[in-house]
Amino acid sequence: MQPNSSFSTIFLMVSLMAIWYFIIIRPDSKKRKEMQEMINNLKKNAEVVTNSGIHGTIINVKDKTFVLRVDENAKIEIDKSAVAYVKKTREKEND
Numbered sequence: 001m002q003p004n005s006s007f008s009t010i011f012l013m014v015s016l017m018a019i020w021y022f023i024i025i026r027p028d029s030k031k032r033k034e035m036q037e038m039i040n041n042l043k044k045n046a047e048v049v050t051n052s053g054i055h056g057t058i059i060n061v062k063d064k065t066f067v068l069r070v071d072e073n074a075k076i077e078i079d080k081s082a083v084a085y086v087k088k089t090r091e092k093e094n095d
Contacts, residue, residue, distance in 0.1 A: 039080045042066060047087040050078060055087075 042048070046058045048068070054076075056068035065077050 038086060039083060042080060042083065042086070049084050049087060050082045051084045052082070054078070 042058060042061055044058055044061060047055070048058060049055050050068075054068065054070060056070040056076075058066050059069045059075065060067040065079055067075050067077050069075050
């Protein structure tokens with residue numbers, strides 16, 4: 001009866017690892033991939049919201065940062081990784 005017990009233990013461990021992968025790891029890696037794609041596609045005139053809740057319009061995109069217009073005369077430079085989501089992209093610039 002010992003060989004059957006070790007087989008069931010191995011089967012249980014493999015099953016738990018598979019469940020862990022499909023419930024935890026795979027969705028997280030998919031979310032990270034979508035986030036990286038969003039960051040790579042940031043463009044001028046896109047309206048974004050940062051992780052800290054700042055709303056604004058992108059006026060210049062650099063390698064690792066972008067300049068965000070938050071008011072008529074207020075501009076700040078923010079890391080691309082700080083973007084929570086893109087609200088929309090404007091067709092024209094209102095400068």
